[in-house]
Amino acid sequence: MGEIRVSGVGKAYKQYPSRWARLREWTVPFIKPQHQLKWVLQNISFHVQPGEAVGIIGVNGAGKSTLLKMITGTTQPTTGDIQISGRVAALLELGMGFHPEFTGRQNVFMAGQLLGLHIDELHELMPEIEAFAEIGDYIDQPVRVYSSGMQMRLAFSVATARRPDVLIVDEALSVGDAYFQHKSADRIREFRKAGTTLLIVSHSRDAIQSICDRAILLDHGRMALQGSPEEVMDFYSAMLAEREQNTIRQERLANGKVRTVSGTGEAEVSDICLINEKGQRVELLEVGATATLEVSVSIKVDVPRLVLGFMIKDRLGQAIYGINTHRLHRSLENLAAGDSVKFRFTFPANIGKGNYSVATSLSRFDSHIDTNYEWRDFALIFHVINTRKPDFVGCTSLDAQLEIEQSSPSVVMG
Incomplete structure (x- = not known):
């Protein structure tokens, strides 16, 4: 079983004011340091238990990829310690380790050996690798003629040809087409069920919330938050909107869920209900x-200008349905302090039985990232039951109508 322990890890790079300063530091004995340290990561600590799936999120430049490179050993931490057990497979950069002039088949054998597979194993696994990658005759063409999606297919197929104890995946998976994204996600879920420990970097809310048990938010090289995927993703969404110095606060509800509220406060939801x-x-x-x-x-x-939007989410935080007044061409303009507005959205609740929450957004335009007056998660919680319709599976009731046409062959009497 795979396990990851990261303790007080930091990563810094030396910055020199000029190349001559670098040369002086290298050649002149006893000279004072000519560089300054640029810290990319500081004081990162977490533990991924065997069989657990943890997602890492953050804006570009937060240090996510650097952290994964240190965990996999491709770069060393400046401070702290990293311990990892079990056989590790990693997908960090698109086609990393592939030689552009070699064929896909030749690269499979090279990359496979770097992952610890023997030649005999690779010969045995080659048909399965080809079938999963689905790149056809390109397997015997140089990698330089591959599209980015084809490289991703082949790289993922090799890395997951044998179930690893630890699987580490960077955002590179998003390069593949929608079909292959679903296919690779299914394989990851199969590995999870079999006990593989997973560490994944993604900007996809659906990927983090559907696969991971826990999420870690990195901000400016530090751990900003660690908790349930839904709680961390809600905070991350609010953090993106805070670029204009809005406020973020979190409140723990009676049911144990954590509500994230952010915004300038220029407008706020005073009441919300289902009728x-x-x-x-x-x-x-x-x-x-x-x-x-x-x-x-x-x-x-x-x-x-005021736009109200709402999002219905299931118990895992997956988006079920969302709409706003901008997309309905019903935004309001030139509202004055002290005004109040009541919005009513009427719809058939054609969703599966279960627990749901409603998030609300007050903004100036289509996205709350541009002038976020208020973003409120868990503004409302409601339940759906099914006592009137045939029992069905899934999150949506399509009310499928059934017709059956049966015929029998005619019987010829002698």
Whole structure:
């Protein structure tokens, strides 16, 4: 079983004011240091237990890829210690280790040996690697003629030809087409069920929340937050909106969930509820029943333009449905301090039974990243039951209509 321990890890690079300063430091004995240290990562500590899946997120430049390179041993930490056990497979950079002039087949044998596989094993695994990569005759063509997606397919196929104890995946997986992304995600889930420890870097909320048990947020080379995938992804979304010096706060709800609220506060949701067909405020809906989401908004200062959006998420934080007034061409303009607005969205609750939450967004344009007045996760929690329709599997009720046409061959009597 694979395990990863990262203790007080930091990474710094030397920065010299000129090449002559670098030369002086190298050649002149006892001279004072001519460089300054540029810290990319500082004081990173976490433990990934055997069989656990952990996601690492953060904006570009936060230090994610550097951390993975240190964990896999391709670069060494400046401070701290990293311990990793078991057989490790890593996908860090697209086609890393592939020689452009060699064929895909030749690169499979080279890359496979770097992963610790023997020649005999690679001969045995080659048909499976070819079949999973699905690049056809290109397997015997030089890698330099491959598209980025083809390189990704082959690299992933080699790295996962044998189930590793530890699988480390960088954002490179997003390069593949949608079909291969689903295919590779299924293989990762199979490995997880079999006990593989997973460390994955991704900007995809769906990937982090559907695969990982825990998530770590890196910000400016430090650990900003560690917790459940949904909690960390909510905070990350709010952090992106904080570029204009908005505020972020987190509140623990009675059910144990953590609500993230961010924004300038120029407008805020003062009340939110679900209303059933009888006009009653409810927390329980039947599958397919008509429901109205009513959101009351208070304007605190003059607002030139207001867009309200909402997102329904399932218990794992996966997005089920979202819409906003900008996309419905119903945004409001020139609202004054003290104004109040009530929005009502009516829809059939054609979703599967289970628990759901509603996130709300008040912004100036389509995205809350541009002038975020307020972003509120878990603004409302409701439940869906099914006592009227045939029991079905999945998150959406499609009300499939069934027709059956049966015929029998005619019987000829002698």
